[in-house]
Amino acid sequence: MNERSWTFWVGAAAVLGLALLAAFTVKNEYFFFAAYVVLQFVVLATAWNILGGYAGYVNFGTSAFFGVGAYIAVMMIKAVNAPLGLQILAAAAVGGVMGVSCGLLTLRLRGIFFSIATVAVAIILETVINNWRFVGGATGVQILRPPVMEPFDSYTKMIFVVAALLAILAVATARYIQTSWIGRGLRAIRDNEEAAECAGVPTLKLKLLACAVSGALMGAIGAPLAMYQSFVEPASAFNLNYSVSALAMPIIGGTSHWIGPVIGAVLLGSVQQIVTVTITSELNVMVVGVLLVVFVVGAPDGIVGLFNKYWKRRRGAGGKP
Amino acid sequence: MSTDESLLRVQNVSKNFGGFAALTQVNINVARGERFGLIGPNGSGKTTLINCISGALRNDGGNIVFAGEEISGLPAYQRTRRGIARSFQIPRPFKSMTVLENLVVPLEFVAHRGTLHKGDTRAEAMHILEGMGLADKADTSSSQLSQVELRKMELARAMAARPQLLISDEAMAGLSGNEVTEVLDILFKLNATGITIIMIEHIMQAVMRFSQRVICLDAGEIICEGTPESIVQDPNVQKAYLGV
Amino acid sequence: MFSFDLLVDAVVFGLLLGCFYTAVSIGLSVSFGLLDVPHIAHPAFVVLGAYGTYLLGTWGLDPILSGLALMPLFFLFGILVYRFYYETFEKRGGEAGVRGLAFFFGVAFIVEVGLILAFGVDQRMVEANYIGKSVTIADMRIPLRLVVAFAMAIILTVLLTLYLSKTFTGRAIKAVAQDEPALRLMGANPVRIKQWAFGIATAVAALAGALLIIVGPVEPGMGRLYIGRTFCVVVLAGLGSMSGTLAAGIILGVSESIVLTLFGASWAPAVSFGLLLVMLGLRPQGLFGR
Numbered sequence: 001m002n003e004r005s006w007t008f009w010v011g012a013a014a015v016l017g018l019a020l021l022a023a024f025t026v027k028n029e030y031f032f033f034a035a036y037v038v039l040q041f042v043v044l045a046t047a048w049n050i051l052g053g054y055a056g057y058v059n060f061g062t063s064a065f066f067g068v069g070a071y072i073a074v075m076m077i078k079a080v081n082a083p084l085g086l087q088i089l090a091a092a093a094v095g096g097v098m099g100v101s102c103g104l105l106t107l108r109l110r111g112i113f114f115s116i117a118t119v120a121v122a123i124i125l126e127t128v129i130n131n132w133r134f135v136g137g138a139t140g141v142q143i144l145r146p147p148v149m150e151p152f153d154s155y156t157k158m159i160f161v162v163a164a165l166l167a168i169l170a171v172a173t174a175r176y177i178q179t180s181w182i183g184r185g186l187r188a189i190r191d192n193e194e195a196a197e198c199a200g201v202p203t204l205k206l207k208l209l210a211c212a213v214s215g216a217l218m219g220a221i222g223a224p225l226a227m228y229q230s231f232v233e234p235a236s237a238f239n240l241n242y243s244v245s246a247l248a249m250p251i252i253g254g255t256s257h258w259i260g261p262v263i264g265a266v267l268l269g270s271v272q273q274i275v276t277v278t279i280t281s282e283l284n285v286m287v288v289g290v291l292l293v294v295f296v297v298g299a300p301d302g303i304v305g306l307f308n309k310y311w312k313r314r315r316g317a318g319g320k321p
Numbered sequence: 322m323s324t325d326e327s328l329l330r331v332q333n334v335s336k337n338f339g340g341f342a343a344l345t346q347v348n349i350n351v352a353r354g355e356r357f358g359l360i361g362p363n364g365s366g367k368t369t370l371i372n373c374i375s376g377a378l379r380n381d382g383g384n385i386v387f388a389g390e391e392i393s394g395l396p397a398y399q400r401t402r403r404g405i406a407r408s409f410q411i412p413r414p415f416k417s418m419t420v421l422e423n424l425v426v427p428l429e430f431v432a433h434r435g436t437l438h439k440g441d442t443r444a445e446a447m448h449i450l451e452g453m454g455l456a457d458k459a460d461t462s463s464s465q466l467s468q469v470e471l472r473k474m475e476l477a478r479a480m481a482a483r484p485q486l487l488i489s490d491e492a493m494a495g496l497s498g499n500e501v502t503e504v505l506d507i508l509f510k511l512n513a514t515g516i517t518i519i520m521i522e523h524i525m526q527a528v529m530r531f532s533q534r535v536i537c538l539d540a541g542e543i544i545c546e547g548t549p550e551s552i553v554q555d556p557n558v559q560k561a562y563l564g565v
Numbered sequence: 566m567f568s569f570d571l572l573v574d575a576v577v578f579g580l581l582l583g584c585f586y587t588a589v590s591i592g593l594s595v596s597f598g599l600l601d602v603p604h605i606a607h608p609a610f611v612v613l614g615a616y617g618t619y620l621l622g623t624w625g626l627d628p629i630l631s632g633l634a635l636m637p638l639f640f641l642f643g644i645l646v647y648r649f650y651y652e653t654f655e656k657r658g659g660e661a662g663v664r665g666l667a668f669f670f671g672v673a674f675i676v677e678v679g680l681i682l683a684f685g686v687d688q689r690m691v692e693a694n695y696i697g698k699s700v701t702i703a704d705m706r707i708p709l710r711l712v713v714a715f716a717m718a719i720i721l722t723v724l725l726t727l728y729l730s731k732t733f734t735g736r737a738i739k740a741v742a743q744d745e746p747a748l749r750l751m752g753a754n755p756v757r758i759k760q761w762a763f764g765i766a767t768a769v770a771a772l773a774g775a776l777l778i779i780v781g782p783v784e785p786g787m788g789r790l791y792i793g794r795t796f797c798v799v800v801l802a803g804l805g806s807m808s809g810t811l812a813a814g815i816i817l818g819v820s821e822s823i824v825l826t827l828f829g830a831s832w833a834p835a836v837s838f839g840l841l842l843v844m845l846g847l848r849p850q851g852l853f854g855r
Contacts, residue, residue, distance in 0.1 A: 058666045060605075105846050111662050112603045113845055116796050120838035123793060127835040138831075181429055188415050188426045195413035198375060200401040200430035200482055240789070244674055251667055286678040293671035296664050297653050 019164035023157040032156040038269035039163035045249035045261035046170040047217035053255030056190035061118030062246035067238035069222020088223045095219020096212040103211035126238040140233025174258040248292040254304025328353045334383035343369040358532030366541040375407045376400040406484035408475035414463035421459040427482040469500040575826040581711040583818020588718035589773040590798035592766040598804040599742040606673035608791035614774020615783045622691040632775025636768040643767025647760040680785035688782035726807040738762045793837035803851025
């Protein structure tokens with residue numbers, strides 16, 4: 001492992017260590033709720049960026065993958081009383097399959113058709129679940145939770161740690177893709193797909209891979225929702241805010257590097273929490289939309305891009321950030 | 322031409338777009354190491370033919386045989402891996418990458434695929450750039466190149482795929498006299514190393530100087546085939562170009 | 566139990582509904598079908614038009630007149646939006662893809678939330694002397710407001726189709742869609758033509774918004790549902806075909822109506838998106854595409 005990798009993994013271990021420490025020392029329940037929300041967004045934003053930032057395909061239907069993750073967890077609980085780990089695996093598998101299906105259907109067409117297909121999948125799934133009594137329909141479904149696993153003393157704390165784990169997994173995956181031949185191939189595809197194909201890049205395969213990984217991660221982070229709330233309903237599981245945030249956060253943070261979505265998720269997630277608590281929740285959603293447009297127009301490379309520009313100016317023409 | 326010598330055999334290839342027949346029963350035989358010219362007025366189907374050979378389009382009828390293998394059903398990237406490279410009429414750089422990084426893509430995905438993308442691509446890329454006279458631009462962003470530099474990078478990138486057959490699609494269009502000579506010299510040099518070259522050009526002077534054999538396409542059909550001198554004098558070719 | 570009369574009712578209702586969908590989608594046929602702008606925010610603009618109509622309605626103005634009154638305003642708005650989009654994204658060359666899409670997504674979202682903040686999430690309606698009544702034709706009771714929407718939609722489609730094929734600017738718009746460099750060579754400025762076209766598309770959206778609130782109550786979140794309907798119609802028709810939009814709208818309207826009759830309203834949202842996915846999978850160039 002080279003030096004950079006070492007730094008990353010040490011950092012990741014530190015984050016996990018901090019999370020565990022918090023789980024056993026912090027008393028304020030709201031902290032865990034807020035942290036869980038932010039970690040959720042770290043995963044969603046990172047997953048979105050694998051397809052959106054690296055490959056250039058915009059997913060408008062993140063809420064569908066997330067919601068499906070939650071409902072697969074529900075089905076696993078109801079059908080076979082599955083433990084959380086198995087729920088997450090199943091949700092990831094379904095999310096991955098969904099991603100690949102969207103891709104197979106539309107990746108041969110222009111980018112916008114993929115995006116519309118994701119909206120279509122989101123609404124169709126929400127409609128299906130609304131009408132399906134096995135999972136509670138529009139009114140939702142209650143889940144009986146077994147007593148929480150040792151050594152945690154509440155579900156909020158345990159799932160907070162699980163979310164931290166998933167966040168590390170998501171970021172590590174994004175980092176691997178970015179620095180590997182996969183990332184280089186995706187970049188070529190994003191820059192000029194036809195030229196990439198003629199340069200020997202298996203464009204369809206790589207795009208489908210990105211779809212699968214992205215969808216799987218989104219499904220995975222949806223699964224814990226079931227145990228967390230012990231209640232799942234379509235209106236909140238398929239909430240549009242997930243779709244908008246998963247898109248806004250990487251754009252604001254920066255789409256070219258794995259740290260961008262993390263920055264965007266932490267910043268925007270925190271801002272959202274503050275605004276919701278202090279002003280209104282509608283305004284919170286408006287803030288996201290406005291920031292999205294501002295950044296797309298004014299700072300297309302996001303915060304990471306701004307940072308790079310500042311760094312280049314300081315170092316003069318020679319330095320490579 | 323015996324089957325051993327033939328590198329590319331296009332047999333009765335047709336291509337339709339809706340009701341429009343872009344190519345009709347086209348037959349071409351290109352020998353290993355040959356310098357082959359393809360001319361024809363605008364809209365005659367040259368780029369369509371190239372697209373069918375490189376895999377950007379699928380031909381509707383006929384066969385395309387490359388190095389003894391039928392490739393009509395293969396996607397473009399697999400044809401590149403088997404040794405067909407092409408440059409684009411309008412250059413398509415990977416704009417977010419430097420010139421060097423542009424070349425690393427085909428090197429990584431074609432040449433070093435077998436070794437799980439671990440080869441030393443930088444040195445090899447620099448070597449190719451030196452051959453093209455682009456070495457000093459290696460770390461420049463490809464979005465900042467001049468027209469002729471872009472054309473050279475297109476060819477360099479095609480070369481990075483270590484092709485047996487290089488298709489140059491109007492690489493000299495819009496270039497000045499000196500620049501045309503520069504690009505032509507590069508193509509001659511490449512051919513000297515054993516690479517078969519198909520050149521599509523409108524600049525007649527370049528085609529005549531370069532090609533050993535020339536084919537003329539008009540309205541999707543081959544109307545003449547032969548040496549550069551015979552082509553120029555052929556009445557069908559004159560009619561196609563001048564409409565007389 | 567299933568009855569033939571019920572089916573006929575559904576088809577007729579679907580026909581009228583379908584023409585209304587055509588009116589809502591035809592602006593998108595221009596902005597996305599002809600100009601290739603990834604205008605995900607088109608339904609949001611329609612909903613905006615509907616609320617504008619509602620506002621004018623509170624001052625006593627008839628909804629159709631409101632819609633017509635809003636058209637010049639929306640025309641200018643459309644020109645501004647396109648200009649902004651062009652300067653920020655298209656000018657810098659094809660890469661626009663992700664950013665352009667994200668931009669319109671953000672705009673649609675801002676419009677939706679803005680409407681929530683301004684008007685609340687409750688449904689809004691307008692009143693007119695043709696809303697609330699029904700006519701009886703051949704043994705069927707048809708709501709008059711649907712007939713009005715149907716009539717306006719047909720007029721709109723015919724006018725727009727004629728404009729694009731008979732007037733000079735109209736044909737320039739079609740030309741710029743097919744061959745921009747050639748148009749440039751003829752001395753016409755493609756950007757000005759495209760922004761004019763986008764202005765028209767947005768003005769049409771305003772009128773469509775008026776029809777929307779005539780046909781039924783509106784609420785801010787409707788835009789999302791109409792993304793499916795409008796893109797379904799435009800894709801089904803084939804990009805750039807105006808007359809195809811009418812056929813496609815009718816197909817969608819009838820399909821939705823039949824599903825509504827057989828399975829109930831809660832399944833209706835899935836029809837347009839489902840049809841869209843099927844079209845994208847089987848025949849992405851649509852029925853009459855360019």
